[in-house]
Amino acid sequence: MSSSYERIFNLPLGPQHPALKEPVLLDLKVEGEHVVDVALDVSYNHRGMEKAAEYRTYVQDLYLIERICGICNIAHTLSFCQCVEGLHGKEIPERAKYLRVIAEELERIQSHLLWLGVAAHEIGFDTFFMYIWLDREISLDLMEEFAGNRITTSYNAIGGVKRDMTPEVANKMKKGMDKLEERVKFYKKVVLSERTVMKRTMGIGILRRDAAIQLNAVGPTLRASGVDMDARADDPYAAHSLVPFKVVTDDGCDAFSRIIVRLDETLESINMIRYCIEKLPPGPLLQRLPRRVPAGDFLTRVEAPRGELVHFLRADGSDKPYRYKVKTPTFSNLAPLREMLRSKGKYVVNVADVPVILASIDPCFSCTSRNEVVKSS
Amino acid sequence: MDVISSTFQLFIFPGFLFFILLSFLFEWVDRKLYAAMQRRIGPLYTGPLGLLQPIADFIKLIKKEDLTPKYSDKKIFNSVPLLMCALMLTVMLILPVAGESGVISFTGDVIFAIAAMTLFCILIFLAGFSSMSPYPLLGAERAVLLLLGFEIPLMLSIAGCCIASGSIEVSAIVSWQASHGWNIFGPQLLGFAIFLVAIQAELERIPFDIPDAEQEIVAGWMTEYSGRKLALIRMARNLELVFMSALAATLYLGGPMGLAPHWAEGIAFPVYFLLKTVAILLILTIIRGIFARVRIDQMVAFAWRYLIPLSFLQVALTLIWRLI
Numbered sequence: 001m002s003s004s005y006e007r008i009f010n011l012p013l014g015p016q017h018p019a020l021k022e023p024v025l026l027d028l029k030v031e032g033e034h035v036v037d038v039a040l041d042v043s044y045n046h047r048g049m050e051k052a053a054e055y056r057t058y059v060q061d062l063y064l065i066e067r068i069c070g071i072c073n074i075a076h077t078l079s080f081c082q083c084v085e086g087l088h089g090k091e092i093p094e095r096a097k098y099l100r101v102i103a104e105e106l107e108r109i110q111s112h113l114l115w116l117g118v119a120a121h122e123i124g125f126d127t128f129f130m131y132i133w134l135d136r137e138i139s140l141d142l143m144e145e146f147a148g149n150r151i152t153t154s155y156n157a158i159g160g161v162k163r164d165m166t167p168e169v170a171n172k173m174k175k176g177m178d179k180l181e182e183r184v185k186f187y188k189k190v191v192l193s194e195r196t197v198m199k200r201t202m203g204i205g206i207l208r209r210d211a212a213i214q215l216n217a218v219g220p221t222l223r224a225s226g227v228d229m230d231a232r233a234d235d236p237y238a239a240h241s242l243v244p245f246k247v248v249t250d251d252g253c254d255a256f257s258r259i260i261v262r263l264d265e266t267l268e269s270i271n272m273i274r275y276c277i278e279k280l281p282p283g284p285l286l287q288r289l290p291r292r293v294p295a296g297d298f299l300t301r302v303e304a305p306r307g308e309l310v311h312f313l314r315a316d317g318s319d320k321p322y323r324y325k326v327k328t329p330t331f332s333n334l335a336p337l338r339e340m341l342r343s344k345g346k347y348v349v350n351v352a353d354v355p356v357i358l359a360s361i362d363p364c365f366s367c368t369s370r371n372e373v374v375k376s377s
Numbered sequence: 378m379d380v381i382s383s384t385f386q387l388f389i390f391p392g393f394l395f396f397i398l399l400s401f402l403f404e405w406v407d408r409k410l411y412a413a414m415q416r417r418i419g420p421l422y423t424g425p426l427g428l429l430q431p432i433a434d435f436i437k438l439i440k441k442e443d444l445t446p447k448y449s450d451k452k453i454f455n456s457v458p459l460l461m462c463a464l465m466l467t468v469m470l471i472l473p474v475a476g477e478s479g480v481i482s483f484t485g486d487v488i489f490a491i492a493a494m495t496l497f498c499i500l501i502f503l504a505g506f507s508s509m510s511p512y513p514l515l516g517a518e519r520a521v522l523l524l525l526g527f528e529i530p531l532m533l534s535i536a537g538c539c540i541a542s543g544s545i546e547v548s549a550i551v552s553w554q555a556s557h558g559w560n561i562f563g564p565q566l567l568g569f570a571i572f573l574v575a576i577q578a579e580l581e582r583i584p585f586d587i588p589d590a591e592q593e594i595v596a597g598w599m600t601e602y603s604g605r606k607l608a609l610i611r612m613a614r615n616l617e618l619v620f621m622s623a624l625a626a627t628l629y630l631g632g633p634m635g636l637a638p639h640w641a642e643g644i645a646f647p648v649y650f651l652l653k654t655v656a657i658l659l660i661l662t663i664i665r666g667i668f669a670r671v672r673i674d675q676m677v678a679f680a681w682r683y684l685i686p687l688s689f690l691q692v693a694l695t696l697i698w699r700l701i
Contacts, residue, residue: 009511010511011511011515012511017595018591018592018595019591019592019593033515033673033674120669121592122592123592123669123670124583124584124586124590124591124592124669124670125583125668125669125670126415126583127414127415127666127667128669129415130415130416130417131415131416134416194669196584196668196669196670196671197669199669199671199672199675200669200670200671200672350672350673350674351515351593351594352587352590352593352672352673353672354593355592355593
């Protein structure tokens with residue numbers, strides 16, 4: 001035993017590493033090419049946003065909360081607005097609810113396409129990566145037409161949304177959705193037929209159904225383990241109770257089924273956007289709400305592209321939050337990530353698989369970082 | 378006169394200068410085609426169509442700060458880039474560019490070429506190990522595993538050519554092809570395919586770029602290199618690319634020989650050489666563009682399970698062909 005122990009050495013992956021888009025330290029214990037254990041340190045990007053939110057008014061907080069995450073900014077503002085609206089006890093206009101769903105699903109499309117590109121890059125398939133990112137531009141351009149900006153959109157407002165959807169934009173959106181659907185179906189065909197992609201992702205990063213539930217995985221990571229759980233279906237918000245959609249699951253439990261789940265979810269989102277444009281009710285966009293929020297606690301669950309996003313607000317009757325708490329999907333997926341990265345019995349993790357597994361949960365570490373650990377020595 | 382002409386041959390054409398410029402051209406072709414495959418534009422601004430971009434990159438790298446890690450084995454670490462360039466430039470001289478034989482030609486220069494390829498791998502291994510850092514260490518380990526997987530099929534496919542023409546001299550293989558038809562039309566077709574796969578691995582290009590897989594081990598065995606040394610390593614690898622494609626063209630596509638009136642041979646042969654090597658390069662780049670990177674264990678399994686039996690089969694076929 002001791003002889004095998006000496007062959008184990010540390011391979012620090014990060015905090016700066018080409019496979020990582022954000023700083024995180026994966027301290028791998030490696031035996032040859034096999035990963036034996038891993039220690040995770042995600043606290044490189046603490047921005048003190050929860051505390052900062054307490055010093056700003058609700059209107060100012062809207063812009064702060066939006067900047068928790070660039071890619072899922074709509075999911076964050078949506079959660080924040082829902083918290084505030086919930087404490088007021090006011091319903092927002094029907095039209096705004098539908099527009100929120102469109103914005104959210106459009107964001108999901110661009111996030112999933114971004115992720116698919118990154119995943120292709122991690123397995124060394126750069127051609128695929130470039131193709132996907134060029135087509136992602138379609139969704140970003142639509143976002144710009146629809147909300148005014150490509151990424152940080154400032155679309156949601158407390159009590160509704162800020163911008164209406166004109167018939168021209170609706171037409172463009174329909175055309176864009178047709179194009180995107182065709183491309184996404186093509187990518188699905190590529191993924192299902194390209195042998196090198198399958199070789200690199202099948203049987204990699206296995207997370208069994210019971211382990212996924214036990215370790216509190218969320219989002220596509222959870223659904224790829226065969227668990228039918230989606231905040232949009234389980235706890236409908238905005239217009240989700242009115243918009244039909246299918247919760248996509250897959251029983252593969254590996255990185256490959258996570259790709260398939262995300263691709264199918266993109267197709268579902270495209271259909272949801274089409275339905276919303278079709279059924280968009282007339283009416284006002286915004287319900288004016290008072291600046292002071294009644295005292296109380298409110299918790300919302302929103303299905304962000306990466307998984308279930310939880311926001312908690314405690315208000316004390318003033319125009320500033322008393323306490324604001326955010327739990328991002330990546331945080332929930334960290335424990336499952338560690339499970340996936342450890343070799344156990346017949347399940348072997350190679351160093352070459354680590355970036356693929358890491359990418360398979362679609363991590364977003366700067367959103368997750370909530371504390372800073374300073375070593376005293 | 379003889380001294381002047383041989384000096385010209387050694388240093389200018391078809392010697393060092395020609396091959397170095399060719400290596401820059403090859404990098405440009407490779408980058409441009411790879412970009413086109415990815416719906417990008419590729420190098421564009423330096424020179425016409427970005428033709429001078431590889432040279433600009435080379436000069437830029439030379440100007441950069443040159444760092445040597447504190448705990449590295451400095452003698453080996455510093456000499457590897459030079460040795461790589463020297464090795465590649467030396468072995469280039471056996472390539473026939475303007476005629477049947479290269480600048481130097483002797484019996485057994487095919488074996489010299491094979492030895493040089495293996496030596497290049499050993500230099501990669503030395504570069505990784507002298508760096509004394511985890512990523513280069515893993516990269517070097519992977520490079521050696523790659524060598525174990527692909528050196529044998531490479532040698533066996535070259536052996537097929539040698540058996541077919543009954544010689545281990547490059548010029549003899551070229552002249553045999555001139556009279557009997559290119560090697561690729563015959564039992565060597567299989568050998569040609571094996572050779573292309575094996576050199577793709579030897580050159581560490583996708584899907585076999587395992588020793589410098591960016592997403593896994595940063596730059597692999599090159600991680601600690603910077604500045605001048607990195608520039609030299611990049612040049613050596615470009616030269617290796619030229620050498621491997623030229624060797625494929627020489628062994629399978631009849632080298633520089635082709636239809637030309639006697640008085641125009643001096644111009645026609647180098648042009649044929651260029652066309653054939655660039656054709657090989659295009660195949661290599663297309664392979665690079667359409668695959669994902671395989672894992673090291675999958676790669677070794679692929680080499681031993683399919684490539685090596687196939688290359689033995691190919692040698693056997695060639696022997697039977699020759700006996701008939």
